[in-house]
Amino acid sequence: MEVENTDLKDFKLRPMKCECNFLSKSDGSAILSQGQTVALVSVNGPLDIKMTSQSIEKATLEVLFTSKVGKPSVADRYKEHVIRQTCESAILGSLYPRTGITVTIQELEDYGGFTVCSINCACLALLNAGVAMRHTFAGVACAVDEQGNIQLDPDAAQLETARATMNFVFDSREKRLITSLTNGSFSEDAYKEALERCRSASQLVFDFYKDIVSKYSYVIG
Amino acid sequence: MKVKVGDVVLPGDLCEEIVAAGEKSKVILGPGLKKEVDGIYVSKAGTLRKRAPNTYWVDNYQKRYIPARGENVIGIVAQKAGDIFRVDVGGSCTASLSYLSFEGATKKNRPKVVIGDVVYAKMLVASKDMEPEIVCVDSHGKKGRLGVLEDGFVFKCSLNLIRKILNPDCPLINSLKNQWPFELAAGMNGRIWIKANTLRETIALGNAILGSEYLSNDEIKSMCTNIAGILAGHIS
Numbered sequence: 001m002e003v004e005n006t007d008l009k010d011f012k013l014r015p016m017k018c019e020c021n022f023l024s025k026s027d028g029s030a031i032l033s034q035g036q037t038v039a040l041v042s043v044n045g046p047l048d049i050k051m052t053s054q055s056i057e058k059a060t061l062e063v064l065f066t067s068k069v070g071k072p073s074v075a076d077r078y079k080e081h082v083i084r085q086t087c088e089s090a091i092l093g094s095l096y097p098r099t100g101i102t103v104t105i106q107e108l109e110d111y112g113g114f115t116v117c118s119i120n121c122a123c124l125a126l127l128n129a130g131v132a133m134r135h136t137f138a139g140v141a142c143a144v145d146e147q148g149n150i151q152l153d154p155d156a157a158q159l160e161t162a163r164a165t166m167n168f169v170f171d172s173r174e175k176r177l178i179t180s181l182t183n184g185s186f187s188e189d190a191y192k193e194a195l196e197r198c199r200s201a202s203q204l205v206f207d208f209y210k211d212i213v214s215k216y217s218y219v220i221g
Numbered sequence: 222m223k224v225k226v227g228d229v230v231l232p233g234d235l236c237e238e239i240v241a242a243g244e245k246s247k248v249i250l251g252p253g254l255k256k257e258v259d260g261i262y263v264s265k266a267g268t269l270r271k272r273a274p275n276t277y278w279v280d281n282y283q284k285r286y287i288p289a290r291g292e293n294v295i296g297i298v299a300q301k302a303g304d305i306f307r308v309d310v311g312g313s314c315t316a317s318l319s320y321l322s323f324e325g326a327t328k329k330n331r332p333k334v335v336i337g338d339v340v341y342a343k344m345l346v347a348s349k350d351m352e353p354e355i356v357c358v359d360s361h362g363k364k365g366r367l368g369v370l371e372d373g374f375v376f377k378c379s380l381n382l383i384r385k386i387l388n389p390d391c392p393l394i395n396s397l398k399n400q401w402p403f404e405l406a407a408g409m410n411g412r413i414w415i416k417a418n419t420l421r422e423t424i425a426l427g428n429a430i431l432g433s434e435y436l437s438n439d440e441i442k443s444m445c446t447n448i449a450g451i452l453a454g455h456i457s
Contacts, residue, residue, distance in 0.1 A: 020282075027285040045285065046313045090232070092255070092264055096287075097349055099313040127231070130283030132255070132264040135233030172222070172233040206231075213266045214229040219435045220282055220381045 011201040013140075013153045014113075018121075018212050020128045026104075028129020032121035035155055036111035039118040041125040045101035053100065058093030064104045065118075079115060086119055086139075086169050086179045092132040101131060111156040113141040115167050115181060120205060127213060135171040137178055138205035140198040142166050144186045150194050152201055166191070168198040172206050175199050224263065226271040230279060234263040239277050251278025252289075283380045286311040286410035288347035293367070295375065295408030296355065298338045306334060308342070311377075311410045314352055318342060322356035324364035332369075339370045339414060341406050370406060373416035374423050380411045382434045393433050396445035397426065401452065425452050 014035030023029040026042040033039075046059055053060050063084040065076045087103060103125070105118045116139030123137050143154035143162035151158050159165060164184030171178055177195070186194075224234045230253075239261045242248050250256065253265035254277055263269070267281030286294075288310065296308035299315055307315040318340065323332040334340070342355035357367040386393050387407055394405070403417040403426050413430060417423045429448050433441045 027283075046287070047285075048314050095349060096313065127266040128282060129285065130265055130281050132253070133232035134262070134264070136231050136266075172231065209266075210229060210231055213231060216282065217229050217266075217268045217280070220280075220385070 011152050011197075011204060013201060013204055014155065016120075016205075016208055018124060018208075020124060020212060020216060026129075028125050028127075028131070030121050030124035030128055031108075032117060032124060033109075034113060034117045034120070034153065036109055037114050037117045038108040039114065039121040040106040040108055041118065041121040042104045042106075043101065043122075043125045043129040043131065044104075045129070045131070046096035046099035047102075049100035054098045057097055059091065059096040060100045061088050061091060061093065062100060062102045063087065063122075064102065066104070066106050068107045068110070079118075082115070082179060082181055083119055083122060086137060087122060087126065089178050090123070090133045090135055090137050090171070091126070092134055095132050112154050112159045113167075115139070116141045116169070119169055119179075124209065124212065127209065135173045136206065136209055137169050137171055138202040138209070139167060139169040139179070140201045140205065142168075142194045142198055144184070144190050144194065148187075148190060150190065150197060152197060164190075166194050166198075168195060168202075170199060170202045175202060224269060226269050226277070228269055229267070230263040230269045231266050232262075232264050236261045236263065236269070236277070242275060246275055249276040251276060253279025253281055280381075280384075284411060286380065288312045288316070288344055288353040289409075290344050290347045292344045292347075292409040294342060294344060294355065294410040295370070295406060295412040295414055296340050296342060296410075297375075298334055298336050298340060301336060308340060308355060310353070310355070310408075311412065312353060316342075316344075316353040316355045318355050318357070322358055323368065324358050324362065334369060339373070339375055341367050341370055341408065341414070343367060366406070370414050370416075373404070373414050374427065375412055375414045376427055376431075377412055378431060379434065380409070382430070383407050383409055383411060383413070386430060386433065390438070391433075392438050392442050393429065393445065396442050397429060397449075400445070400449040401425075421452060 016034050018032045020030050022031040028043040031040045063080045065080045119139040143151045144164040164186040167181040169179035222234045224230045255264045265279045265281040267279045271277050294310045296310040298306050299309045300307035306318040308318050310316045326332050342357050345356045346354040406414040415426050
């Protein structure tokens with residue numbers, strides 16, 4: 001289940017590589033690299049959870065984020081929260097009431113754009129686990145440099161000189177914005193331009209998902 | 222995105238073909254498809270399939286079992302609670318199995334089932350809001366092939382593999398059954414129980430099943446001949 005793709009060049013997105021079912025014991029897992037940034041996500045569920053965290057109308061989604069080094073920090077908790085809300089909008093939780101779905105994210109390498117890499121990886125892991133979803137979701141990052149130019153999917157060097165960074169997540173149905181996470185100062189026009197460029201670039205990520213799913217669907221069928 | 226039968230689909234894809242078919246006659250939506258106000262949407266990633274005349278479903282990769290009515294499953298008895306057994310079938314909660322739902326069981330004549338036993342049972346009640354219930358008899362009160370599985374070896378695999386080996390077109394079981402004698406029970410919950418005469422044969426059978434997951438029908442046939450050759454000692 002290993003896939004490589006080449007046509008991310010139009011938008012200058014970094015090359016993406018993915019392997020689904022990377023972990024044998026979890027219900028679904030994926031390892032995704034975008035350039036040098038690598039994330040590993042494991043999904044377990046729907047499974048039994050303790051009574052206090054059960055919800056009678058939908059599945060309880062839990063996201064655990066583990067960074068490569070150091071203790072869990074407030075920033076990690078914030079990332080967990082953002083990713084949980086993104087996944088929750090996509091998962092059809094009402095099909096699995098009183099159960100829990102756990103998404104565990106492990107940072108392997110962070111050379112810029114780790115948030116969107118982990119979001120994309122989480123989506124692939126959820127697809128692999130066979131959790132029912134309303135739509136898939138794809139994240140695209142961009143950076144605004146000192147001159148006000150917008151750079152899609154920036155790497156570590158570009159991020160150092162950047163004035164602002166933005167992360168956008170879109171759904172697959174109508175490419176509506178699900179999550180927007182920004183950092184730094186930028187003008188309203190720059191935000192709008194970045195949003196539209198990321199929206200068009202997200203199609204490449206959706207095509208990439210389809211590519212991966214088709215490669216393994218033909219084998220298992 | 223709009224899709225048609227045979228395509229690889231992702232969650233959020235719209236199926237207009239099914240809506241069009243639904244206007245003429247009733248259609249049955251299987252797993253992976255969901256009706257919403259403005260059409261039928263895909264909810265799982267896989268291949269969209271159709272069985273004539275009107276059944277549609279998505280064939281997806283999955284390891285976690287979601288109980289479904291009428292399926293045969295392999296469970297492990299986890300607890301004895303009064304007059305029911307709690308059986309672990311791999312779903313989000315344990316299934317209940319009444320001691321009266323065995324062949325010939327009465328209030329006086331209890332079936333001999335202990336904790337840790339492996340049972341082959343049928344899903345009688347499976348709903349997302351209720352605890353699943355399994356039985357070891359059919360509607361005539363006969364046990365058929367259901368009941369406690371003695372001895373043998375149980376292993377887990379993906380749900381696709383179960384569907385693949387149970388498919389009448391799959392050559393795996395047919396190629397193996399002439400090579401050496403064995404018993405096999407495949408549960409739709411991703412568990413397989415096997416029993417052969419010797420340890421070597423059991424391991425060979427288990428490896429043949431697990432190895433066939435990503436192979437085509439021709440490759441499965443050659444793998445089976447290969448394994449049988451090794452087992453018979455022709456190839457070392």
